Amino acid sequence: ITKQCFVIYVVHGLEYHVCQPISIQGSNHPFIIVINCICIISFQVTHYKQYPPNTTKVYSYFECRAKKTESTKIQKVKYDKTVFYGLQYILHKYLKGKVVTPQKITEAKEVYREHFQDDVFNEKGWEYILEKYDGHLPIEIKAVPEGSVIPRGNVLFTVESTDPECYWLTNWVETILVQIWYPITVATNSREQKKILARYLLETSGNQDKLEYKLHDFGYRGVSSQETAGIGASAHLVNFKGTDTVAGICVIKKYYGTKDPVPGFSVPAAEHSTITAWGKDHEKDAFEHIVRQFPNVPVSIVSDSYDIYNACEKIWGEDLRSLIESRSADAPLVIRPDSGDPLDTVLKVLEILGRKFCTTENSRGYKVLPPYIRVIQGDGVDINTLQEIVAGMKKHRWSIENVGFGSGGALLQKLTRDLLSCCFKCSFVVTNGLGLNVFKDPVADPNKRSKKGRLSLHRTPTGDFVTLEEGKGSLEENGPDLLHTVFRNGVILKTYTFDEVRDNAKIRDCDLEESVD
């Protein structure tokens, strides 16, 4: 035992383990530490507890783990940084205020008795929360501001129990908090696609006009539930403004708020049924009718019901050409292919339209269709095919001004918790008044090692982010902790508007520095 309070555990008199310095609650007297350790060894464990007896605090954190070792499959997109988004929704919807009532406790007790065929539910624990806190959760959550773009492998939020009786609560809420992987992943993947579009748009046109409308959310029908649609669509709107997934706008209005009346927009568009209902021989009539219905706003017409190339060449390019040419630049016809290889189809459609409607060359030397006609590719678009299409267009000297994209399943559904390795782990506990840094470190997977002790997030002098472990962040020389308390004991203490979220997540010049080819 030294003055710096290294703790020596005596395990049945057989082994000595010297642990790292820890914070001690209650006393600095070294002798008491040894006595407390001996008491742990002989302590009788009681029911419901898997944590060490006399645990009074469990402290856990969330991160998008960095991959330290190369995985076998080579990922084209690196996802080095993640957009932190979605905690506010979870706090408002599920964690704030009075979340427990006597009825809920009774219901839970019955459900769990049947489910486990045994009485294992911690009824007393929940009754304590009901009585002492009027059903408010005695936990504290500190988090990075929403919209922040943070490199992988850093702490994003921490959760700890604020009442010694409720140490078990920290990881009770893990399941619900880990679902934040979804809005984080949608927002991150959406932003990476924005970077690709921004680079190619800038390169082929000299500016980034309408960038925020270049990737439209088509994903409502392809997600697993209404709730997922709302969360995912709102995450996409962190980066873009075009969406057909109405539910996302409702989530933003209810849980974040914007200064504008709505954060996302759409345009009239056809679907296959509104074309095919006219009959195979009347595709031209369908096209004409719909175009005439919406003369003053952009209108998108799916054109592949029978033969996309014929539709472009003959119907749009000849039969209805003068109708299209009379449209203004604010109200273009947007032709939508919806089948076939995405890149091949886009190039062939552009080639046909270029022949029929002529093109001009912009200031960067790339071809642009007349302002009254554009193309939207909304089938088979994911981050990889998006990259392929814009690269292919550039190669064939087409400006990205000509196209917009729609993405459904890939934007909102084809994602898992593994993409950004999102996880929640315990890093610190207090047992018998003694703080202990805890972690896992599986021999078979270094990637799964977790962080130790109390954590904080800081900026280095060079502007990078760093996570400090083992409570080192509390030392003044490390600067302020970027994690703010957002929730304590049932009350939301800090909120962000969607405008702030968008601002934090915006693309900066340094994000575009990567070369286009």
Add this chain to the structure above:
Amino acid sequence: MAAQDFNILLATDSYKITHYKQYPPNVSKVYSYFECRRKRGGTQFSEIVFFGLQYLLKKYLSGRVITEEKIQEAKVFYQMHFRQTVFDEEGWRKVLEKYDGRLPIRIKAVPEGKIIPRGNVLFTVENTDPDFFWLTNYIETMLVQMWYPISVATISREFKKILAKHLKATSGSLEGLDFKLHDFGYRGVSSQESAALGGAAHLVNFCSTDTVAGLLMAQRYYGCPMAGFSMPAAEHSTIISWGRSREKEAFESMLDQFPTGPVSVVSDSYDIFKACRHIWGDKLKERVIERSEDSCLIIRPDSGDPAETLIEVIKILEECFGCSLNSQGFKVLPSYLRIIQGDGIDLNSVDEILEKLSDEGWSAENVFFGCGSALLQKLNRDTLNCAFKCSYVEINGKGMDVYKQPVTDPSKGSKRGLLSLRRNSDDFIETVERGVGKPEEDMLVIVFENGSIVQEYTLEEIRKNARLLEDYMAPSQHNQDEPKSLEPHQKHIMNGVH
């Protein structure tokens, strides 16, 4: 009845707001259908489990779903969203006035739980009043989300086939099959609602789950008081909080806390192999062997290559605890000891793991599996090519079969006309197009009409419909002209070869 604060007018793709202006003049009926299209080139999943429609009907579509407040809310919203007036206020007010806010729609569907080959109609939707032709495809967005419970139930059942095959082969019986795949997916799914729906879909095939939301869903929407079970289990925090040098104490505490009933203990926090050999197999060995078969210890690895880790773990446990041979000549650990592999599990790895175990002489009885994202999240609408398409319209009183047939992708072609589903004379299920199907043969049943649910199913009935048949792949479940659609292991089962 449908949720009060849910506004169905805001639960559709934006562009559908504009479709009432796009249909041909004098259209009086729009009839659409849903299928899991067949993809050319041999499908991995040749048959699907139909499940989940009752949830959508009860939660979102039945009863009085339109009110004046909701119309006003939608009107204001779409004005801003489209930056112009395009919302069909009058059309929706007519629904309110004529039908008291109930939807004049008819939905016919295959009974829930039924196993249907790909490429067949699963449900049809049509308006029941000529004024509301635009309503059929307005609700497409919501109905197409059926892809999810169908896909989860289907994938879950595919797991069951693999597990059944190996269990039968290495132990001679299917005892305990319903508990072999545990749902670990709650945290890895995209929302609470998806957890509930996916969790319930898994319970069509199995009885073990940690996704509590699924149990409640099955209770509230499918009449099953308790659809699934679980057991006390450790997580890493409850082990590592004891400190690195006290993993044994943490393990022992688990055995103390839960002396009866099965208990699962994650054992890879630091070194799974040492934990098995030195802690379970040595320091705590006495405590383990005193447990009964009903209170077995289930060791959980959670990292490393799933198959290799499992083989090494089972070998260590064999050394420490011994094993016996079952009636089929495969090795089984003592009844107080089992393993659950809950990391990296998907359809391929489960098959691979059980194959390797069997090669090494081990019965599938030794292992349980837990599956998270592969069960509930790693799926999308393309997994089973789920689509909703218009196949028939009436204009000026005249019916017309309609379809799409893109030259750029023949597999995206849609069915034509009024549809029905039947078993043909060879006992294969097939879709009859162009309205020539005989009503008495039609397997599609009216489930929803004008705001009311007219046919319901309980989880018990659904489970019965979805059960694996004795020989797993009865010929009647496949179209005869596509024998290639049987995967290799299925052909083996049919031929009695393993």
